[in-house]
Amino acid sequence: MEKNVFSFDGTTTIKSAIHRPEKYDTLFNILAKGNFIPRGAGLSYCLASADEKCASIDSKIFDRVLSFDKIKGLITVEAGMNMGELLQIVMAANFTFPVLPGYPKITVGGCIAFNIHGKSQYNIGLFSKYINRLKLFHPANGEIECSQINNADIFHLTIGGFGLTGFITEVELILLPLGGKDILRSKVMVKILAA
Numbered sequence: 309m310e311k312n313v314f315s316f317d318g319t320t321t322i323k324s325a326i327h328r329p330e331k332y333d334t335l336f337n338i339l340a341k342g343n344f345i346p347r348g349a350g351l352s353y354c355l356a357s358a359d360e361k362c363a364s365i366d367s368k369i370f371d372r373v374l375s376f377d378k379i380k381g382l383i384t385v386e387a388g389m390n391m392g393e394l395l396q397i398v399m400a401a402n403f404t405f406p407v408l409p410g411y412p413k414i415t416v417g418g419c420i421a422f423n424i425h426g427k428s429q430y431n432i433g434l435f436s437k438y439i440n441r442l443k444l445f446h447p448a449n450g451e452i453e454c455s456q457i458n459n460a461d462i463f464h465l466t467i468g469g470f471g472l473t474g475f476i477t478e479v480e481l482i483l484l485p486l487g488g489k490d491i492l493r494s495k496v497m498v499k500i501l502a503a
């Protein structure tokens with residue numbers, strides 16, 4: 309059924325069908341028909357995950373942790389997990405994920421598709437730097453695994469690819485050790501000199 313869909317910045321409203329499959333076989337059946345755009349939390353400023361000419365496939369129900377290697381600092385999650393939840397889970401095990409967007413409901417899939425920046429990209433880098441491998445469903449190929457080694461061209465096209473290479477189902481992320489859970493604050497006085 310079609311409904312009104314808005315961009316986060318409020319400049320665009322369209323009517324579009326949004327599917328919310330709850331199981332993988334339903335998801336793959338819908339994806340196999342093609343003509344879709346994956347949807348995360350729908351929090352992009354532009355209307356990146358909906359269009360009048362195709363259906364949006366909502367990923368938010370697919371939000372589980374699939375594996376967590378606490379020795380290597382690697383976590384595999386479904387793409388619909390949001391960044392706030394991810395951070396809670398990894399912090400409880402004394403890890404952190406270094407590239408965080410400015411709102412916790414944004415999904416991992418949305419972060420990959422926009423190759424987002426955090427708040428200190430000058431020394432930490434972009435989201436792409438912390439993706440070890442991902443799985444992607446495309447109607448022509450089914451579900452394939454991509455990394456710097458396997459299907460590397462699709463891997464690189466998918467990161468920052470606006471959801472146009474297929475539906476990301478899962479991703480293995482590289483974590484960093486958490487230095488501590490306290491924040492040190494200091495006050496810096498700045499003298500503004502008159503010109």
Ligand SMILES: Cc1cc2nc3c(=O)[nH]c(=O)nc-3n(C[C@H](O)[C@H](O)[C@H](O)COP(=O)(O)OP(=O)(O)OC[C@H]3O[C@@H](n4cnc5c(N)ncnc54)[C@H](O)[C@@H]3O)c2cc1C
Pocket residue numbers: 316345346347348349350351352353356357367387388408409410411413414415416417418419421422423424425426427469470471472474475476477
């Ligand atoms: C308050 C706020 C703060 C923000 N802060 C930052 C920031 O600090 N840094 C920054 O870089 N950006 C920031 N953004 C922008 C935001 O991180 C990106 O637009 C992000 O892509 C939104 O993800 P989403 O889960 O809402 O996905 P959507 O908006 O639904 O979709 C975004 C894109 O991801 C694709 N996509 C979603 N899920 C999948 C999937 N499973 N498989 C394949 N493609 C998929 C969609 O097709 C679409 O192209 C912010 C946005 C807001 C509203």
